[in-house]
Amino acid sequence: MISKLELLKSSPFFLGLGSNELEAIGKLVFEKSYNHGAIIVLEGEAAEALYFVVSGVVKVFKTSTDGKEQTLAIIRPQEAFNEVPVLDGDVNPASVQA
Secondary structure, three states: OOOHHHHHHHOHHHOOOOHHHHHHHHOOOOOOOOOOOOEEEOOOOEOOOOEEOOOOOEEEEEEOOOOOEEEEEEEOOOOEEOHHHHHHOOEOOOEEEO
């Protein structure tokens, strides 16, 4: 499994940062596992974190008022999601499911 420091080093968000900065950021990173089908982020709720997928895949989707689901993206290991609403202080624009 990839370490926190390796994950941060591989992310375009942190390119150019030195070891000290990456280690400081690493102290704010935590790992959480989700069961298949679990909702990680719910559309319309406050965006609280930037997520990196370490293993497995997650589905980013929107649900219409009549209950139809549209898949917007599939996020794979070492990819991130929820960056825009976290950086601009907005709500989650879509839901994310493990």
